[in-house]
Amino acid sequence: MAKQHGLIAKFDTPAGIMHAAEKVRDAGFKKWDVIAPFPLHGLDTAMGIKRSPVGRFTIVGGTIGLVSGMLMIWFTSASDLSLPYMEGYQLIVGGKPLFSPQYAFPVAYEMTILFSAFASIGGMFILNKLPMHYHPVLKYKDVAASSDDTFFLYIENEDPQFDEDKTRAFLGELEPLEVGELEE
């Protein structure tokens, strides 16, 4: 048999999985997850998941966008810098100063939004460790039911508290339909 990845428990009601998640959270497990066919309100709290740090990526991206937008306009219209393949060219438009934050603002603003969006998507991928083409759960026999009417909860071997017999007994106490093994 292949190396064991963890233990998995199967539930058939949202209430069952919710109470199970609360108990696993309170028992102090770290490396575990819940699989559900639809969003369950309150599951984040039941699992003890904190607010997503994706916003940190967003603000960094937004700031970079704002600064680069301003710099781009300054470079193209007010500087005479010479960069590889690019040359700044001082151009007077509409009798306005060569550079002023006023007219650079619409561009910098759009760049802020664009970069915020990129950073949010990128941050989401990084935090979720995406792309992930394979996960041991996919090999579990009736995991396809998790996209229909069945809920799963699994705890990984790598969890510091994991102990084959104790964890199996613990999962059994959560009143699942069955407890099974996940293979690497």
Add this chain to the structure above:
Amino acid sequence: MSADFTPNPKKWLLIGAAGLIVSLIGFFVDTQIAAWSYLIGLIFVTSIAIGMLFLVMMHHIFDAEWSVIVRRQAEHFISALPYLGVLFVPLWVLTYMGGDQGILWLWMDHTASLHGHGTVGTDILYLKKAWWLSETFFWFRAIFCFAVWSYFAWAFRRNSITQDEDGSPKHTYSSRKHAAAGLILVALTWTAASFDWIMSLEYHWFSTMFGVWIFSSAIRAALSVMLLTCAYLVAKGPLKGIFNTKHLHDVATLAFAFTVFWAYITFSQYFLIWNANIPEETFWFNDREQGLWWPISMVLIFGYFLFPFLYLLQFPLKVNYKSTTFIGSWLLIMNLVDVFYNILPSLKDSHGEPFQLFSEPTNVIWYISGIVGAGGILLWAYWSSFAKTKIIPIRDPRIQDCLNHNHH
């Protein structure tokens, strides 16, 4: 309602009356400044009530569930609108009985001489606008605006309060229909009011963004007052255990959204005028770069946009009563600064220079009395309505969803 909390509307009526009496004294002592200060106070307070009216209508048009208990507070505030209409009458009296017909709106005095060229009556920029800026039409519009606002305030309050008694869903449907019509009518009348009362103070100037600007200003004022009201009612007891931090978070998030909206509108107005560079428009901003108005415009950019933007970006600061109370007070003060900035520089001294905020120390008395007078009336109306109605709309069809609304 908790037993140890009894609102005291009379106190606020006395405070409001005191402010109005001081303003009245001002009309005799220092007529022009007192009149302008009174106008500023009235517009500031009316914009809070109008913002509340918009919040009620937005609640109904979206069939929202989270804001049912918040809406009841807004319904108290909009009860002030008819009284604010009464407070508009002194402006008519000042115009026609103060000896100087152009004391507030210069164009009302056709013989007023303009700095450098002719009189209002011969000014082409006035003549082209004369069909709109006619005195009869102006006062008619003011009456019409207050009539529309008072009607909608009355209708929403009647529906909501009657529903407390009979629990019939027909009141909710009625409010939804009123909201659909009201959003259009109030938007148009509030825009017309901003053109009349603020923009026509400087009738040479025109900005198509102005109606949207005053809408964003009113909503921001209302949301900051709402943050303060809810925090106060939770601390004092009436809403304790009913209003939770998720409701608080939602109100604060709206305040955040309209911070960005206000900045977008205000910048667009500036940018279009800056870019087009037409003298009839740019002078308005040039006046606002004279003397103290320059630092005040910087305060608005950094204090009314950048600081609240960065502050309200942060989740923990939106779910804590102390931090929302701070930002609510901050936004309200900044809103007042913005109203001053938009109105007062339109008053010119004999050299055609914009009026300076602290040209005389006594100005401050009239500023304060103008705000306290109208503000006292607003709070009197709020607490009177509060004392007479249920603390939350107990039979609203959405009340259960609203009470269960929480962080998930």
